[in-house]
Amino acid sequence: MSYVDEIYERVVTQNPGEPEFHQAVKEVLDSLRLVIDANEEKYRKAGILERFTEPERVISFRVPWVDDNGRVQVNKGYRVQFNSAIGAYKGGLRFHPSVNVSILKFLGFEQTLKNSLTGLPMGGGKGGSNFDPKGKSDREVMAFCQSFMTELYRHIGKDTDVPAGDIGVGGREIGFLFGQYKRMTGLYEGVLTGKGLNFGGSLVRTQATGYGLIYILDEMLKNNGKELTGKTVLVSGSGNVAIYAAEKAIELGGKVVAFSDSNGYIYDKDGIKLDVVKEIKEVRRGRIKEYVDAVPTAVFTEGKGIWTIPCDIALPCATQNELDLEDAKTLLANGCFAVAEGANMPSTREATDLFVEKKILFMPGKAANAGGVATSGLEQSQNALRMSWTFEEVDEKLHKIMVDIFAKAADAAERYGVPGNYVTGANIAGFEKVVDAMLAQGVC
Numbered sequence: 001m002s003y004v005d006e007i008y009e010r011v012v013t014q015n016p017g018e019p020e021f022h023q024a025v026k027e028v029l030d031s032l033r034l035v036i037d038a039n040e041e042k043y044r045k046a047g048i049l050e051r052f053t054e055p056e057r058v059i060s061f062r063v064p065w066v067d068d069n070g071r072v073q074v075n076k077g078y079r080v081q082f083n084s085a086i087g088a089y090k091g092g093l094r095f096h097p098s099v100n101v102s103i104l105k106f107l108g109f110e111q112t113l114k115n116s117l118t119g120l121p122m123g124g125g126k127g128g129s130n131f132d133p134k135g136k137s138d139r140e141v142m143a144f145c146q147s148f149m150t151e152l153y154r155h156i157g158k159d160t161d162v163p164a165g166d167i168g169v170g171g172r173e174i175g176f177l178f179g180q181y182k183r184m185t186g187l188y189e190g191v192l193t194g195k196g197l198n199f200g201g202s203l204v205r206t207q208a209t210g211y212g213l214i215y216i217l218d219e220m221l222k223n224n225g226k227e228l229t230g231k232t233v234l235v236s237g238s239g240n241v242a243i244y245a246a247e248k249a250i251e252l253g254g255k256v257v258a259f260s261d262s263n264g265y266i267y268d269k270d271g272i273k274l275d276v277v278k279e280i281k282e283v284r285r286g287r288i289k290e291y292v293d294a295v296p297t298a299v300f301t302e303g304k305g306i307w308t309i310p311c312d313i314a315l316p317c318a319t320q321n322e323l324d325l326e327d328a329k330t331l332l333a334n335g336c337f338a339v340a341e342g343a344n345m346p347s348t349r350e351a352t353d354l355f356v357e358k359k360i361l362f363m364p365g366k367a368a369n370a371g372g373v374a375t376s377g378l379e380q381s382q383n384a385l386r387m388s389w390t391f392e393e394v395d396e397k398l399h400k401i402m403v404d405i406f407a408k409a410a411d412a413a414e415r416y417g418v419p420g421n422y423v424t425g426a427n428i429a430g431f432e433k434v435v436d437a438m439l440a441q442g443v444c
């Protein structure tokens with residue numbers, strides 16, 4: 001049996017009931033076959049894949065907090081410290097009722113490769129809780145965050161593990177978490193990224209994932225003789241990534257006609273008015289269906305179905321496995337020629353395979369959404385320097401990092417004889433750096 005197949009079986013057997021983790025490992029290992037086969041003896045002897053697919057540490061803890069009725073609630077808290085070969089653990093925290101070990105391991109595994117692609121010295125980690133911030137008061141969110149950090153603080157630090165935001169964790173939550181870390185440790189340090197601008201946050205971090213997604217999309221289009229101007233764009237989700245992807249896409253001449261959330265999707269044939277979406281989502285923390293109250297010519301449809309809207313470019317920016325094989329077929333049938341993933345693993349394996357087979361322009365999440373963590377890395381640099389750069393300085397660095405990631409993925413795809421396959425290219429380019437570091441550091 002090949003080393004790849006052997007390791008995949010081992011991962012499935014040793015991590016039962018973790019479908020998202022299995023899915024992420026399989027996709028990556030399958031696309032690394034060429035590299036692994038070429039180095040099989042060396043990698044086997046060093047147990048590279050056994051180590052690469054096993055998190056260095058999974059921390060799990062109880063998070064008790066008191067709700068507004070005076071009742072004690074208990075949630076699960078986790079931090080997965082996946083791989084520290086090229087730097088201290090780095091990755092977001094997700095607060096969503098679906099959070100479990102499988103999802104956090106898939107995210108930590110992907111993060112390791114993503115962080116490698118940025119070219120910055122960051123290892124991979126991810127954490128979170130099954131806490132649902134929806135419908136909670138600010139005081140309840142604070143109580144939860146303080147309790148979460150009261151456990152987490154002993155496992156993190158500016159040179160050991162630096163969490164940030166993800167689904168359900170934005171500026172408000174990072175602020176509460178930072179305050180509690182400072183209180184527990186007495187340290188004022190860059191232990192979290194995505195902080196407020198007046199306490200160590202970086203300009204552009206809020207916009208970074210969405211802007212970065214459009215920078216790499218634009219680069220991919222240009223390199224293939226296409227452009228964003230005049231193209232119809234679908235954006236799923238309506239959170240941090242979705243909003244700023246749409247903002248930059250519109251700035252570059254694209255026409256964004258749809259957004260969604262877990263209740264349904266809106267279609268505005270005249271082009272989404274982003275200030276309306278921002279008011280609903282960023283100010284009122286409302287639902288996307290409220291858009292049609294402000295823009296009566298737009299239509300809200302309950303449930304899934306955003307990918308049935310005809311488009312040129314699709315940007316899934318909500319969550320894992322939100323775009324399946326049927327959706328992929330529909331997009332292709334409607335003439336969609338480019339997909340860039342703002343979310344982590346939003347396309348199912350079958351959907352991804354179809355996009356690659358049909359040779360549309362497809363940029364996988366670990367490359368396409370790396371602008372967020374890259375800008376977190378820039379926030380860490382500014383904190384270490386006790387300085388802050390201007391918006392233009394950070395934005396320029398982000399742009400360059402995204403262009404470089406495109407070049408790395410394109411180059412690795414060429415080198416391994418699959419030009420234009422950025423899935424394989426991104427996985428190989430991310431993996432090479434991590435594996436070289438693991439080999440150099442011996443058995444650890």
Ligand code: NDP
Pocket residue numbers: 096098165166167168169209237238239240241242260261262263317318319320342343344369370372373
């Ligand atoms: P937010 O919490 O700001 O927004 C998430 C959006 O996705 C919301 O509109 C939410 O709808 C929707 N959504 C989440 N879960 C589901 C679900 N199970 N079904 C349907 N809709 C869902 O998160 P972000 O924008 O930060 O994250 C979006 C994606 O981007 C995630 O995959 C995340 O891992 C990834 N990402 C984020 C980065 C960042 O810097 N924030 C960096 C790189 C990747 P609702 O409000 O109804 O739940």
Ligand code: 2IT
Pocket residue numbers: 090091092093111114162163164165166167193344369370372373374376
């Ligand atoms: O998935 C991701 O890359 C993030 N949620 C951002 C992580 C970070 O450390 O900024």
